[in-house]
Amino acid sequence: ISRQLWWGHRIPAYYCDNCEHIVVAKEKPTVCPECGCTTLQQDPDTLDTWFSSALWPFSTLGWPEETADLKFFYPTNTLVTGWDIIFFWVARMIFSALEQTGEVPFDHVFIHGIVLDENGVKMSKSLGNGIDPLEVIEEYGADALRYALVMDNAPGNNQRYKEDKLKNGSALINKVWNAFRFVMMNLDESLDFNALSFVKDDPAIATEDCWIMSRYNQTVAEVTENLEKFELGIALGKIIDFFWDDFCDWYIEMIKYRLYGDDVDERSSVAAQYTARSILIGALQLLHPFMPFFTTEIYNFLPGIKENDELMLTDWPTFDPELADKDSEKQIGIVMDATRKIRAIRLEMNVPVKRKTPLYVLPDDQVIGEIFLSGAGYLDRLANVSAVELVQSAEAVDDNAVSGVVEGAEFFIPLESLVDFEQEIKRLAKERDKLEADAKRFKGKLSNKNFVEKAPEHVVQAERDRLAGVEDMLTKVIEQLENMEKNLNK
Numbered sequence: 001i002s003r004q005l006w007w008g009h010r011i012p013a014y015y016c017d018n019c020e021h022i023v024v025a026k027e028k029p030t031v032c033p034e035c036g037c038t039t040l041q042q043d044p045d046t047l048d049t050w051f052s053s054a055l056w057p058f059s060t061l062g063w064p065e066e067t068a069d070l071k072f073f074y075p076t077n078t079l080v081t082g083w084d085i086i087f088f089w090v091a092r093m094i095f096s097a098l099e100q101t102g103e104v105p106f107d108h109v110f111i112h113g114i115v116l117d118e119n120g121v122k123m124s125k126s127l128g129n130g131i132d133p134l135e136v137i138e139e140y141g142a143d144a145l146r147y148a149l150v151m152d153n154a155p156g157n158n159q160r161y162k163e164d165k166l167k168n169g170s171a172l173i174n175k176v177w178n179a180f181r182f183v184m185m186n187l188d189e190s191l192d193f194n195a196l197s198f199v200k201d202d203p204a205i206a207t208e209d210c211w212i213m214s215r216y217n218q219t220v221a222e223v224t225e226n227l228e229k230f231e232l233g234i235a236l237g238k239i240i241d242f243f244w245d246d247f248c249d250w251y252i253e254m255i256k257y258r259l260y261g262d263d264v265d266e267r268s269s270v271a272a273q274y275t276a277r278s279i280l281i282g283a284l285q286l287l288h289p290f291m292p293f294f295t296t297e298i299y300n301f302l303p304g305i306k307e308n309d310e311l312m313l314t315d316w317p318t319f320d321p322e323l324a325d326k327d328s329e330k331q332i333g334i335v336m337d338a339t340r341k342i343r344a345i346r347l348e349m350n351v352p353v354k355r356k357t358p359l360y361v362l363p364d365d366q367v368i369g370e371i372f373l374s375g376a377g378y379l380d381r382l383a384n385v386s387a388v389e390l391v392q393s394a395e396a397v398d399d400n401a402v403s404g405v406v407e408g409a410e411f412f413i414p415l416e417s418l419v420d421f422e423q424e425i426k427r428l429a430k431e432r433d434k435l436e437a438d439a440k441r442f443k444g445k446l447s448n449k450n451f452v453e454k455a456p457e458h459v460v461q462a463e464r465d466r467l468a469g470v471e472d473m474l475t476k477v478i479e480q481l482e483n484m485e486k487n488l489n490k
Helices: 049-053 068-073 083-100 133-140 142-150 163-185 207-228 232-259 266-287 292-299 326-348 366-374 376-383 421-446 449-454 457-488
Strands: 013-016 022-024 040-042 076-082 106-112 357-363 385-390 402-406 409-413
Touching: 049 083, 076 083, 083 106, 133 142, 133 163, 142 163, 142 232, 142 292, 163 232, 163 266, 163 292, 207 232, 207 266, 207 326, 232 266, 232 376, 266 292, 326 357, 326 366, 326 376, 326 402, 326 409, 357 366, 366 376, 366 385, 366 409, 376 385, 421 449, 421 457
Parallel strands: 076 106, 357 385
Antiparallel strands: 013 022, 013 040, 357 409, 402 409
């Protein structure tokens, strides 16, 4: 009940110097009711901190006076606290508020977990396993620390402090900064962006513009719903997925040809600039509650933003049904999926970056076929596809073609367009010779009786495993070499 502290509510108990009778009263008594003595001393201790903390929701607003702040802000909306003080603090605030004001002090209680050290132990002064946040901020910045505390965090669950999360937060900041630099470098500052608008039917608006606007719109709806449910970690994850993947990795790559080059269409360029700037501002607004410092800095540099504008005072983005565009999402989604798979094939087969390849597509229906034909430009720029041709059956393509599958279609890439057979035969022959030499060396070592009998068993077994691995690779290389020689002689 009591504490020996210099601050807090002093215990309202008074002791009679004469008979030691205790009087508990709101005001200091002038006389002892037992003996009539006029000398009484107040207890020097204070009430425990939870007595005063219980008054927090209304005492901070001027209570017991009927202040303007008390009338406007009380009852409050949301209390954020850890699960370890629900009964120490939350319950006391509720019954104290009901007693003193007649109202429940808040609508919601958001209960979060506790930050543990890397070993899962609660941080404490006595154990010395705590982290000085000022040192973390000095090294990584406040935004990276905020990111680390929210990302992958679920309400009520404890989380371990991991430095990798701080590094991920810094990486995200760098990603956003690079995207901001790209957009800034390609914005025509003579344009009045505030006078422009996004009109889907405008011929200057490309499919990728409709797609990114639709994806952003959907992200706004989902993130808002997550925040209203206090799913902070999920909300932050969706913002990052949209910004990093959709905007940076795909949209920015798609619009580069519209922003610079020899054949830039001015109206298309303005549309791309407007869309990129709009999405960047919207993404900064979504990210701002989580990482407020660098988002504010970037926002104030964008053309069309007035000097004294504050990002935190802008309206929160809202879902706009007019921006939803399932057709563009389907088209770009298929193009993205095909691009990923074509890139994987090229990587697996060591295809030179600049070599272009034709793409034969066997669509399930005419709509899918039209998507591939209209997306030929994307596939050219993103996957080095020289041409897209629709086929009626797989028999129309060479047997040695490499194939892949996406939603609604199967695609084929002729092997000869991917591989220089003569060069590949030389490379495989060289690799075969090296593997044969390695196999011979391992076999020689394992045929040495002294080594097998005197070396530790785990060392001998490791050599046997290496030999098995080399022989397996050698078998595959020989098969590949034979296939290449067959294709060369066709």
